[in-house]
Amino acid sequence: MSRLPFVPGRRTIERTAMPTISESYSAPDGRTILEAHERIRGRIHRTPVLTSASLNALSGAELFFKCENLQKTGSFKIRGATNAIFSLDDGEARHGVVTHSSGNHAAAVACAAAWRGIPAWIVMPENAPAVKCRAVNAYGGKITFCEPKVTARTTTAARIQAETGAEMIHPYDDDRIIAGQATAAKELMEDVAGLEAVLAPVSGGGLLSGTCLGAKGVRPEVRVYGCEPTLADDAYRSLKSGVLQTLEASETIADGLRASLAPRTFRILRQWASGILLVSEAEIVAAMKLVGERMKIVIEPSSAVAVAPLLRAGGLGELGCAASGRTGRPRIGVILSGGNVEMKW
Amino acid sequence: MSRLPFVPGRRTIERTAMPTISESYSAPDGRTILEAHERIRGRIHRTPVLTSASLNALSGAELFFKCENLQKTGSFKIRGATNAIFSLDDGEARHGVVTHSSGNHAAAVACAAAWRGIPAWIVMPENAPAVKCRAVNAYGGKITFCEPKVTARTTTAARIQAETGAEMIHPYDDDRIIAGQATAAKELMEDVAGLEAVLAPVSGGGLLSGTCLGAKGVRPEVRVYGCEPTLADDAYRSLKSGVLQTLEASETIADGLRASLAPRTFRILRQWASGILLVSEAEIVAAMKLVGERMKIVIEPSSAVAVAPLLRAGGLGELGCAASGRTGRPRIGVILSGGNVEMKW
Numbered sequence: 224m225s226r227l228p229f230v231p232g233r234r235t236i237e238r239t240a241m242p243t244i245s246e247s248y249s250a251p252d253g254r255t256i257l258e259a260h261e262r263i264r265g266r267i268h269r270t271p272v273l274t275s276a277s278l279n280a281l282s283g284a285e286l287f288f289k290c291e292n293l294q295k296t297g298s299f300k301i302r303g304a305t306n307a308i309f310s311l312d313d314g315e316a317r318h319g320v321v322t323h324s325s326g327n328h329a330a331a332v333a334c335a336a337a338w339r340g341i342p343a344w345i346v347m348p349e350n351a352p353a354v355k356c357r358a359v360n361a362y363g364g365k366i367t368f369c370e371p372k373v374t375a376r377t378t379t380a381a382r383i384q385a386e387t388g389a390e391m392i393h394p395y396d397d398d399r400i401i402a403g404q405a406t407a408a409k410e411l412m413e414d415v416a417g418l419e420a421v422l423a424p425v426s427g428g429g430l431l432s433g434t435c436l437g438a439k440g441v442r443p444e445v446r447v448y449g450c451e452p453t454l455a456d457d458a459y460r461s462l463k464s465g466v467l468q469t470l471e472a473s474e475t476i477a478d479g480l481r482a483s484l485a486p487r488t489f490r491i492l493r494q495w496a497s498g499i500l501l502v503s504e505a506e507i508v509a510a511m512k513l514v515g516e517r518m519k520i521v522i523e524p525s526s527a528v529a530v531a532p533l534l535r536a537g538g539l540g541e542l543g544c545a546a547s548g549r550t551g552r553p554r555i556g557v558i559l560s561g562g563n564v565e566m567k568w
Numbered sequence: 569m570s571r572l573p574f575v576p577g578r579r580t581i582e583r584t585a586m587p588t589i590s591e592s593y594s595a596p597d598g599r600t601i602l603e604a605h606e607r608i609r610g611r612i613h614r615t616p617v618l619t620s621a622s623l624n625a626l627s628g629a630e631l632f633f634k635c636e637n638l639q640k641t642g643s644f645k646i647r648g649a650t651n652a653i654f655s656l657d658d659g660e661a662r663h664g665v666v667t668h669s670s671g672n673h674a675a676a677v678a679c680a681a682a683w684r685g686i687p688a689w690i691v692m693p694e695n696a697p698a699v700k701c702r703a704v705n706a707y708g709g710k711i712t713f714c715e716p717k718v719t720a721r722t723t724t725a726a727r728i729q730a731e732t733g734a735e736m737i738h739p740y741d742d743d744r745i746i747a748g749q750a751t752a753a754k755e756l757m758e759d760v761a762g763l764e765a766v767l768a769p770v771s772g773g774g775l776l777s778g779t780c781l782g783a784k785g786v787r788p789e790v791r792v793y794g795c796e797p798t799l800a801d802d803a804y805r806s807l808k809s810g811v812l813q814t815l816e817a818s819e820t821i822a823d824g825l826r827a828s829l830a831p832r833t834f835r836i837l838r839q840w841a842s843g844i845l846l847v848s849e850a851e852i853v854a855a856m857k858l859v860g861e862r863m864k865i866v867i868e869p870s871s872a873v874a875v876a877p878l879l880r881a882g883g884l885g886e887l888g889c890a891a892s893g894r895t896g897r898p899r900i901g902v903i904l905s906g907g908n909v910e911m912k913w
Contacts, residue, residue, distance in 0.1 A: 292864045354861060512911040516699060519637045519907035521864040562864035566857040567912035 250432070250491050251402035253440050259306040259402035260409060266305050266338065270294050270407075272414050277517040282533040284544065285554045287418065289411040292522050292562025296358065298479075299407050299430060299560050300324075300331035300394075306403030307392050308335040316341050318388035323347070323369075323376035325478055326355030327561050328394040333364030344389055346379045348372075352478055354565045372472050373483060395429030396485035404433030405440070411556050412441035420542045421556040422529040425449030425458045425499060426480040428488025434558060435495035446497040448542060450529040452476075452507060457483045459499040462492060476504055479525035479561065500541055506531040514559075523564040529557050595777070595836050596747035598785050604651040604747035605754060611650050611683065615639050615752075617759050622862040627878040629889065630899045632763065634756040637867050637907025641703065643824075644752050644775060644905050645669075645676035645739075651748030652737050653680040661686050663733035668692070668714075668721035670823055671700030672906050673739040678709030689734055691724045693717075697823055699910045717817050718828060740774030741830035749778030750785070756901050757786035765887045766901040767874040770794035770803045770844060771825040773833025779903060780840035791842040793887060795874040797821075797852060802828045804844040807837060821849055824870035824906065845886055851876040856909075868909040874902050 251259070270290045278286050291299035308320060319342035322332045329345045336343035345364040347356060348371035359366055369379040384391050393400065407430075408421060421438045425431040431449045438445045451458050455473035461484055469483040484492070502510075511527035513534065514520060522530075532538045533555065544553040596604070618633045636644035653665060664687035667677045674690040681688035690709040692701060693716035704711055714724040729736050738745065752775075753766060766783045770776040776794045783790045796803050800818035806829055814828040829837070847855075856872035858879065859865060867875075877883045878900065889898040 297864065515866045515911040516909075519642065519866040521860045521866060564861075566860040 249398065249487065251398045251405065251436060255398065255402045256405045256409065256437060256440060259399070260406045262309050263302055263305040263403060263406065267301055268294050269410055272411060273518060273520070275518050278513070278533075279552070281513075283539055283552060284533065285552045286533065287411065287415045287554065287556045288518070289407055289556060289558050290520065291407055292520060292526060292559050294561075296327070296330045296334050296362075297561055297563040298327035298331065299404055299558070300327040301334060302406050303397075303400035303403030303429060303433070304328065304331035304335040304392060305338070307397060307399040308332070308339050308341075310399050311390060315390050318390070319343060320392045321346070321380055321384045321387065321389040322392045322394060323380040324394050325481055326351045326358075327479055327563060329364060330355060330358040330362060330563070332392050333359045333362035337363050342389070344383045344387060346376055346383065348376065350478075352563070352565055355563055358563065371481070373469065374471070394482065395427035395432075396487050398487075400429050401433045401436070401488070401491070404430045405437030406433075407558055408434040408437035408556075409441055411558070412438050412445065415554070415556060417554050418442065418445055418556045419544060419553045420446040420448060420497070421558065422448050422450055422500075422532065423558040424477070424480055424525050424528045424560050425451050425492075426455070426525070427482040428458065428484045428492055430558065430560060431458075431496060432488045432491040435491060438556075439495060446543060447495065448497055449492065449499045450532055451499055451501055452480055452528060453501045453503055455480050456501055458492065459501055461489055462496065462499055465493070476507055477524040477528050479523065480528060497543070498541075500532040502528055502531040506535065510534055521562045521564060521566070522559050523561045526559045526561055529560070533557070594743065594832070596743045596750065596781060600743065600747045601750045601754065601782060601785060604744070605751045607654055608647055608650040608748060608751065612646055613639050614755055617756060618863060618865070620863050623858070623878075624897070626858075628884055628897060629878065630897045631878065632756065632760045632899065632901045633863070634752055634901060634903050635865065636752055637865060637871060637904050639906075641672070641675045641679050641707075642906055642908040643672035643676065644749055644903070645672040646679060647751050648742075648745035648748030648774060648778070649673065649676035649680040649737060650683070652742060652744040653677070653684050653686075655744050656735060660735050663735070664688060665737045666691070666725055666729045666732065666734040667737045667739060668725040669739050670826055671696045671703075672824055672908060674709060674711075675700060675703040675707060675908070677737050678704045678707035682708050687734070689728045689732060691721055691728065693721065695823075697908070697910055700908055703908065716826075718814065719816070739827070740772030740777075741832050743832075745774050746778045746781070746833070746836070749775045750782030751778075752903055753779040753782035753901075754786055756903070757783050757790065760899070760901060762899050763787065763790055763901045764889060764898045765791040765793060765842070766903065767793050767795055767845075767877065768903040769822070769825055769870050769873045769905050770796050770837075771800070771870070772827040773803065773829045773837055775903065775905060776803075776841060777833045777836040780836060783901075784840060791888060792840065793842055794837065794844040795877055796844055796846055797825055797873060798846045798848055800825050801846055803837065804846055806834055807841065807844055810838070821852055822869040822873050824868065825873060842888070843886075845877040847873055847876040851880065855879055866907045866909060866911070867904050868906045871904040871906055874905070878902070
């Protein structure tokens with residue numbers, strides 16, 4: 224059971240009929256997220272929240288790292304995949320599942336499908352890291368490679384879906400996925416009191432949407448920021464312009480962040496995200512090295528994207544913390560999304 | 569307080585006068601190790617013991633990793649250094665401390681001396697990793713570089729000792745250091761029941777001596793093995809020949825394992841260690857990568873030396889486990905000695 228009541232938005236709790244966070248559009252509501260957490264709780268890790276005196280000193284904040292790099296399959300993606308696949312009824316699950324992913328969602332779907340005992344067809348871009356392809360293989364997923372472009376991914380997955388009758392488990396444009404991803408921030412907020420802001424990487428927006436809903440469900444006043452490579456800045460441009468922007472391809476080292484928002488996640492982020500912070504490739508690499516050297520944990524580049532803004536001059540100001548006038552160091556949560564990276568030694 | 573009685577050797581416990589493990593030579597006795605643990609307990613981490621389904625499958629054993637890479641200063645060395653420096657009376661501490669070390673003991677002495685509020689002079693070989701030199705600097709240690717040879721280290725440290733009047737804190741040839749290092753294995757044995765064997769890297773033998781005394785103090789029948797690079801095989805040759813062998817220099821990637829046994833540690837290991845396992849440089853690198861990829865934790869090459877024997881064909885046989893005739897997987901402890909390594913991304 225949760226340690227805090229899970230309050231969607233600023234609404235009063237109705238145990239028997241929890242309201243949606245916003246009824247103005249479709250998004251997982253508080254009850255859906257609670258149900259997702261109950262559904263996946265026994266299958267995944269409640270990952271630890273780590274702190275680092277060294278990174279606190281460098282950032283000027285009190286940082287709380289939600290370690291989804293230590294999650295099963297090495298990333299948060301198993302949360303959404305498990306929720307989606309165990310939400311299927313037997314008829315829907317009969318022909319297996321299909322998805323497209325640069326890696327972590329792929330491994331998560333393969334793993335959760337294996338738990339459910341059904342086949343998983345996985346479309347991956349040719350430039351997906353070898354370590355992620357090996358993981359999909361290890362879980363018994365059937366890989367089809369495609370061009371490293373968003374359109375190639377979706378058309379290949381649609382073709383396989385038509386051929387096999389498998390259920391599509393989209394990596395982010397799916398309320399079941401978003402509700403599952405929301406449980407990471409929900410756990411973080413339950414485990415750490417008084418967080419002012421939470422940072423998470425953004426790609427297709429499943430994690431960031433879930434982080435908004437999961438974090439604000441526990442503490443409505445928390446601010447949630449997305450972090451994105453400048454080389455894949457579609458979410459930044461979308462939120463700034465108010466018009467959904469897409470990204471056809473990106474060469475950012477953050478291989479998990481090369482997708483674009485969907486209309487569903489765009490709408491959630493417009494309402495709930497406080498902003499998008501851009502980081503350079505050099506900042507990503509420096510943050511990844513620093514976390515390895517000081518915290519002795521392995522994070523992948525996509526995770527480092529959410530650490531990097533905290534390490535630069537004025538980083539806390541970008542989060543609205545310096546101007547808060549509060550005494551003491553701001554308490555900030557960071558979702559370390561995954562740890563699947565080719566080790567270079 | 570310890571959760572298990574700390575029984576030295578197979579002797580009966582005498583709460584008021586704990587016997588030495590062997591009275592045939594000088595070594596820290598059970599009481600000394602208990603006192604060391606009490607002395608340092610409030611200053612260091614009781615590090616977690618991690619497990620990995622993936623490494624269990626690869627090794628055929630149930631492995632329990634004592635994560636001294638997550639220890640303060642990034643290695644077990646802070647245990648011995650803290651015990652030694654806080655054992656000094658005010659007169660002894662007055663002129664500070666001096667030591668020689670390839671890195672982790674250096675950082676630990678600098679850190680513990682800063683806690684005590686006294687200066688620390690540190691002699692380091694020129695080829696010590698930059699990450700370890702930065703750590704010594706960060707703790708306020710005063711570095712003097714020397715040739716990367718054992719004799720150059722000791723003569724330089726002796727000269728500084730003569731000049732400053734500082735107290736020598738030898739990295740391993742010191743009962744206070746050995747008693748401190750023993751607390752890591754003591755904690756591991758207290759936290760995990762029924763370990764058949766424990767593996768630790770060996771260089772000067774402080775950690776391995778302490779591991780023998782600390783582990784057997786809790787569970788006398790446990791077998792303790794040292795692990796050593798073939799490129800720095802002095803402990804292997806010493807125990808095999810019965811005559812202390814030295815190593816003048818080594819180019820092993822395991823930069824923490826380039827020292828040689830001292831007479832004190834040699835005598836302890838001859839009596840208590842069950843054997844020394846040699847590993848190749850390629851095995852060290854592969855083990856370090858595997859732990860990073862599967863466990864998402866950063867370990868330095870010296871730590872990987874104690875993982876590598878478990879990953880090779882016949883590894884369990886070398887530990888006397890395959891021949892034990894017992895059903896079920898053998899339960900084996902591994903001391904992950906440190907995590908101070910230059911990240912390569």
